[in-house]
Structures are given as C-alpha cells and as structure tokens.
Amino acid sequence: MGSNDIPKYRTRARAVSARRQLFMCATGAVLVCFVVITAAAQTPEQGARPNRDMFDAACRQGADSLLRTSGALGLPTVQLRFADGERTGNFRGVLTDAVVAAAGAVYTDGTLADTIVTLGVEQVSVAYGDGFRDGWFGEKRTQRTVTVVLRLEMQLRSSGRLLSTGALRSAVADTIGVDEIARLASSSRHIATGAAPSGSVWEKILEPAIITVSSGIAIYLFFTVRS
Secondary structure (H helix, E strand, O other): OOOOHHHHHHHHHHHHHHHHHHHHHHHHHHHHHHHHHHHHOOOOOOOOOOHHHHHHHHHHHHHHHHHHHHOHHHOOOEEEEEOOOHHHHOOHHHHHHHHHHHHOOOEEOOOOOOEEEEEEEEEEEEEEOOOEEOOOOOOEEEEEEEEEEEEEEEEEOOOOOEEEEEEEEEEEEEEEEHHHHHHHHHHHOOOOOOOOOOOOHHHHHHHHHHHHHHHHHHHHHHHHHHO
C-alpha cells in the first residue's frame, strides 16, 4: 500500500465505522419502539368491576340516601314495597339489601308495619367519556359513569296519607380501559348500554403511519449499512 493510499483507507474506515454506529443507533431505536409498544399492550386492569356491579353500587348508594332523607329510619317499623316496572325488577334484591343494611332494626317484610316505603328505579344509564392515553403509546382509557335514578314514596297503611316522596340521582364513576368496555358491559346489556368512545385521527391515521414509516426506515438502514 502506497503512502497516497493511506488517507483513502482511513477515510473508508471512518465511513464504515460511521455506518456501523448509524446501524447500531437505528437498531437501538427500533428496540426502544418495540419495548414501548409492547408495554402499551399491557394486561387490562383486573380490578375493573363489571357494569352490573356498578349499577348495584349506585342503587345501594341512592337507596341509603333516600331512606335517610325521608325520615324512614326514625319510624318504629316500615314495610318495603317495590314500584312496578322492569327496571325496578332488575334491582329488587339489591334494594332489599340496601333497606336491610340501612334500616334493619325497623324493616319488616310482613304486613304489620303501618308505614309503607315504596322504592322504584326510574332511569338507568351508562356513559363513557372521551378516550385518553397516558403517553403516546399508553393504553387507551375512558371514564365510565353509571347513573341510577330512584324514587321513594312513604305512606301510612291505615289512612293512605302520603308522608314523603322524592327522587334521587345516584352516580358511580371510575376509569377503565377502552378495550375492556365490551367485556365489562356484557353483564348488564339487558339493563343499559352506552356508546364506546370513537378513535381519534391520531389513532386511526397518524399512529399507524408513524409506526409504518419508522419500520420502513429501520429496514432500509439495515440493508443499506450491511451493503
């Protein structure tokens, strides 16, 4: 090798070294993206309650509040009745448990009490807020709000006089993964359903495009550096 060839050799060696460094950087970037995307596909939160459990919780909460504000807890005894309708029928067991828990000392399922408390469920609904992510590739989540509207009437059996009447909107909310909506809602489709949040432009177009372009660049660099 002549003295004039040494600079060329060094230049070629530097170029090869630069390509190797570029290849290592590109490979590292691809691995980082893979780890981030894999972490984003994490197992859904196991503690999320089915919609039916949320409806039951809202019913218990609302029935307890109505009983306390109506003054039923201060009476010697009360008899529980249920309003007509399919909505109320879906929650009879839950409402009974709520009355027993709140007014166990005065509640009776017989006909001895002179005061009759009638509970009914007028409205039920479940709604999902706009989807959001914790970071670019985080799990898509949404706020779930379950609402139950209950009505209570309290009257005297002997005279039929209405002692108290009132309605109350009881809501329970939490945050769940959007991918979990269908599974969690399956337990209460006969009660109420809500529309899941739709995907944004980022989720439908930009995010897949960025992943595709990044993968293409990584593949191109891989074969270019090797050659």
